[in-house]
Amino acid sequence: MHPAFQGLLTIIIGVGGCISYFYFSNQFLDKVLFPASGPNAGRNINRANIVRPWLFLFPALAALGLYLAYPVFETMRLSLTERLPGNRSQFVGLDNYKQMFSEPKFWEALKNNMLWLLVVPALSTAFGLLAAQLSDRVRWGNIAKSIIFMPMAISFVGAAVIWKLVYDTRPIDQDQIGVLNALYVFFGGTEPVTWLTIPFWNSFFLMAVLVWIQTGFAMVILSAALRGIPEETIEAAIVDGANPFQIFFKIKAPQIMGTIVVVWTTITIVVLKVFDIVYAMTNGQWETQVLANYMYAKMFTANDWGVGSASAMIIMLLVMPILVWNVYNARKEMR
């Protein structure tokens, strides 16, 4: 069966299945289990209304539980076990973690991830704020926003190709086709540089890709926040003789601080999960390893599920504070 046909069939089965599940389960509840007629009509309606939310929620909760919640605990378990031949496994305590902590590649990945965490959210938010502030003041601002926002639609892999062309290196006697080396040679560089192979700095060339992608996101959210600032506060500042920079840093920035934090944490999570860019551009060579790629290499190249799961747990651990913070805020908002 051709996969495209299979896909069509899956859509029909999936959508049809969903609709008939919801339709028939509701029918069953209202007509058979607790009919809204007869001597107990009132009580039956109440009972049906107690059960109904769970009918609506069941497929989603089952999928969430199986595909996101259960794996967290299973990964935790796997990180404490070792795979043995013949589908068996053995509890080994913290051995996987010990082994991981003894690997220099892990510390390199962790160090790089920390660097990413410092640089990418900061630069994306800063550029996003700048773009939002500038584009709100000119008539062609919407076009500018569209263009800066555009990389959001581009895959990390596509972006990796785009930026590899920017970083391309040719021998000195040829024309440089990578714009970075072309500029470098133009401004007096003697020897074209293979940017992605210089340890430490090459991580920054990879980060540039993610900053380029995420700035648009930051800009869109921050631009909406900037527009939400009450006019009076700005007018009052102008009357008091504040200059544009003071208005921005003393009046506007404090009022959108909450949004800045949201943008920052959202990009932080993207950074923690970043995999495709490193995988496609350097695959962790030349000391550019990051946690997600380290984990992938452990799990699927070295086939070491124990250490792979342990490194996944490290990513989870790093996400945890943001998770708690988000849940705390969401609950506060609902009250």
Add this chain to the structure above:
Amino acid sequence: MDNIAGTKSSLVWAVHLSLVALVLLWLFPTAGLFVSSFRTADQISGSGWWKSMVSSEQNLILRTAPSADQVEIDGKFVIEGNLFEDRKASDISVWGTTSKAISDFKAGDTAPLRGGGSVTVLPNGDYKVEHSEALTGKRGSRIFVTATQDPEFTTGNYKNVLFNPGNREGLGKAFINTLTVTIPATIIPILIAAFAAYALAWMDFPGRALLIAFVVALLVVPLQLALIPLLKFHNQIGIGKGYIGVWLAHTGFGLPLAIYLLRNYMVGLPRDIIENARVDGATEFQIFTKIILPLSFPALASFAIFQFLWTWNDLLVSLVFLIDSTGETTVMTKQIVELLGTRGGNWEILATSAFVSIAVPLIVFFSMQKYLVRGLLAGSVK
């Protein structure tokens, strides 16, 4: 307002110029890929893409015709022809016969050939090889020319990448595969999420707040944690690696955002409509399908775009759950990563393949930007 305050016009100019600089900086890398995908391999490696719009000087290595083409005229063996053959003709300024001295002769000069005899090259590429003895050798002599070429673009790369059945690295199949992954993985979670979101928004039951918190928590759980457990699970229930697995995985991973977005939107719908419908005796199922779903269209569209972009651009989930050792089910992102490894220098292939894969998301992006922005604003946890 700036005018009221009497802001200096120099500041206005600074704003315009900085924004222009920022926009150009953001556009430049993508533009490079786009322009490169319409250039031939020679052009790409000959000069930077930013020079493609103007006539440029290029160093080319061309060949004279093989000795089979020679004719005998007045006791001399002669080969005549044009160096550019089926390429676009361009203006030769200087040329040479060895790679050490590629600019020793001007157009119109006559130079000795290494194997004896001489060759004359004219600016338009016409040449004449003369030798007193019969020429031998299957291939002609190499001529190194420096020529000015007019800007030239081709769609040949796209034909080769997309429609050439002989090209084993072609993207045609991967394109179909990506589409096959994307469409069910976009549609199925929407429906499941919509029902759940309605329950979380408009039904009262114990534990609702807890469930919402649960969804918010799952929003940020890295899917890296799910890879091995789910692969094990898929193997146990007999799905293994394949489309079913990747559809299920994308559905599961997309649900938290879907539920969160839709619930936030549905909560904002006017209470009167729903309560009136309840009073009029509509069942919850009817309220959902007849009122809530149509009214929630903007939120549904937002999520659909997110999920589409995310599944189309995904690499990790497909690597783990879909692509088996046969490579029959490879998706575009995976194929491009492979090309990066094997064809790292062939920018005409890389650029074109990459652009094919980002073209569809870009079309979706520009045609539905409104919904995307709306979704982003609602979806970032406040």
